Amino acid sequence: MTLRPLIACLALALVAMPAPAQRLPDLGDVSSGSLSEQQERTIGNRIMRDVRIDPAYLDDPEISDYVSSLGARLLSVADTPRPDIDYFVVQDDSINAFALVGGHIGVHTALIMLTQSESELAGVLAHETAHVLQKHQARMIHGASRSQWTSLAALALAILASRSNSSQGGQITEAAVASAGALSMQNQIDYTREHEREADRVGLTLLDRAGFDPRGMEAFFERLLRSNRVNELKGMPSYLRTHPLTTERIADMQDRLQAVGAKMVPDSFDYRLARAKLRAMSGSPSEAVTLFRTALEDQSVLRPREDVYGLAYAQRRARDLDGAWKTLETIRSRPAADAKSLPVFGVAVPPHPAIELLAGQVKADMHKEDEAEAIYRAALRDAPHNRGLAYAYIDLLLRTGRAGVALSDLEERIRYTPEDWRMYELQSRAFEAVKRPIAQHRAQAEAYFRRGNLAAAVDQLEIAVKQTRGSDFYELSIAESRLRDLRSQLEIEKAAEKALKIS
Numbered sequence: 001m002t003l004r005p006l007i008a009c010l011a012l013a014l015v016a017m018p019a020p021a022q023r024l025p026d027l028g029d030v031s032s033g034s035l036s037e038q039q040e041r042t043i044g045n046r047i048m049r050d051v052r053i054d055p056a057y058l059d060d061p062e063i064s065d066y067v068s069s070l071g072a073r074l075l076s077v078a079d080t081p082r083p084d085i086d087y088f089v090v091q092d093d094s095i096n097a098f099a100l101v102g103g104h105i106g107v108h109t110a111l112i113m114l115t116q117s118e119s120e121l122a123g124v125l126a127h128e129t130a131h132v133l134q135k136h137q138a139r140m141i142h143g144a145s146r147s148q149w150t151s152l153a154a155l156a157l158a159i160l161a162s163r164s165n166s167s168q169g170g171q172i173t174e175a176a177v178a179s180a181g182a183l184s185m186q187n188q189i190d191y192t193r194e195h196e197r198e199a200d201r202v203g204l205t206l207l208d209r210a211g212f213d214p215r216g217m218e219a220f221f222e223r224l225l226r227s228n229r230v231n232e233l234k235g236m237p238s239y240l241r242t243h244p245l246t247t248e249r250i251a252d253m254q255d256r257l258q259a260v261g262a263k264m265v266p267d268s269f270d271y272r273l274a275r276a277k278l279r280a281m282s283g284s285p286s287e288a289v290t291l292f293r294t295a296l297e298d299q300s301v302l303r304p305r306e307d308v309y310g311l312a313y314a315q316r317r318a319r320d321l322d323g324a325w326k327t328l329e330t331i332r333s334r335p336a337a338d339a340k341s342l343p344v345f346g347v348a349v350p351p352h353p354a355i356e357l358l359a360g361q362v363k364a365d366m367h368k369e370d371e372a373e374a375i376y377r378a379a380l381r382d383a384p385h386n387r388g389l390a391y392a393y394i395d396l397l398l399r400t401g402r403a404g405v406a407l408s409d410l411e412e413r414i415r416y417t418p419e420d421w422r423m424y425e426l427q428s429r430a431f432e433a434v435k436r437p438i439a440q441h442r443a444q445a446e447a448y449f450r451r452g453n454l455a456a457a458v459d460q461l462e463i464a465v466k467q468t469r470g471s472d473f474y475e476l477s478i479a480e481s482r483l484r485d486l487r488s489q490l491e492i493e494k495a496a497e498k499a500l501k502i503s
């Protein structure tokens with residue numbers, strides 16, 4: 001991702017639209033400083049289009065679905081419903097969490113790993129959610145001049161761009177450096193102390209109502225402040241820069257906790273599993289194996305399932321497939337299994353989709369496709385809409401030459417989740433296998449469209465309508481009408497860009 005599309009996306013959002021572009025969302029007169037919730041949302045969506053195709057955007061269905069469910073739980077107890085808020089994960093070594101314009105809340109993988117309990121992670125999300133619910137960004141936008149506005153949007157992107165993990169590509173770092181000019185306004189867009197206090201207060205209420213330990217937020221922030229003082233953790237300033245954290249704030253939170261009271265809340269298995277998976281994904285495969293082996297050596301009696309899962313995940317990464325399978329067998333249990341082999345005193349622990357997915361993947365890597373398929377099918381019976389399992393199962397069908405079965409399965413899944421771009425990508429592969437080129441390119445276009453890449457979607461449809469081989473009138477007319485639709489959307493985007501250059 002280069003700076004140019006970033007700027008274009010920002011500029012698109014900021015420039016008042018030209019007259020012919022009637023179908024564009026009305027962004028209003030930005031210079032007047034008035035901005036509706038709808039306008040805010042539109043700008044947020046523009047930014048998210050670029051975020052979603054950034055390599056650092058974590059596209060792991062298990063981890064992102066878990067974080068989303070945590071956010072949904074907090075939102076469900078808010079006074080004002082905001083179903084449009086969404087949560088996403090950024091793969092990054094620095095400690096950060098942030099709310100973008102329009103209610104998109106991002107959290108870095110390093111922050112998730114730094115939390116010591118689920119209530120701490122929920123606490124950070126509750127604080128960010130409170131910023132959005134209290135409209136802190138919108139309040140700053142109102143009355144801001146246009147140049148301040150630009151820098152607000154630039155900051156949102158720069159937060160993403162200034163990631164410590166430069167292995168993701170030098171272009172991102174370059175973009176961050178180039179944005180530095182816009183960032184000189186940064187002081188004016190940091191949350192104020194008032195905003196912080198309010199976010200702490202509202203966040204604490206959400207945390208408590210949602211059934212987490214209210215101490216989680218304070219505990220995490222206090223550790224953050226302490227670590228920053230001794231400068232132990234790299235990348236620490238990114239969070240503290242945008243959320244001024246003071247000893248007064250900590251003291252305030254402690255006062256409020258007196259009133260709310262503490263709760264003992266055990267971490268959910270999904271939290272422990274997500275954290276273990278992130279650890280198993282980081283570093284070299286052998287480092288990850290060593291990490292979990294060491295952790296498990298210390299706990300010879302009750303081996304936490306998530307650490308066993310982490311070891312198996314790391315072993316698969318290290319291509320030790322037999323080892324991974326043996327490790328997994330100890331935590332895969334089905335009710336009918338031999339009682340002695342069950343981990344907790346003969347009580348059956350229901351199979352977990354993430355563990356079953358990994359088991360299937362290990363078998364598929366061993367080229368034991370039939371066994372892998374049986375595992376996926378059984379697991380999908382228990383969790384029919386689990387995305388990770390569905391992707392793996394359909395991928396396996398395609399790799400074993402059963403595109404027909406895949407197509408009928410996909411048809412049903414796309415009806416259920418019509419915005420999931422991965423399903424269209426799999427569908428495109430399936431159509432390719434059964435030699436239906438028009439449908440193949442149309443499905444690929446739908447995948448690009450849902451990832452926000454309109455130009456690539458139009459390209460695919462143009463290829464689709466030129467197909468003569470296996471031409472089907474019905475498929476052709478669908479592709480043609482979709483092409484007309486997306487072409488006009490693309491023209492509107494281009495017109496807006498052109499208008500920008502004139503202004």
Ligand SMILES: [Zn+2]
Pocket residue numbers: 127131191195196199242243244
């Ligand atoms: Zn804050």
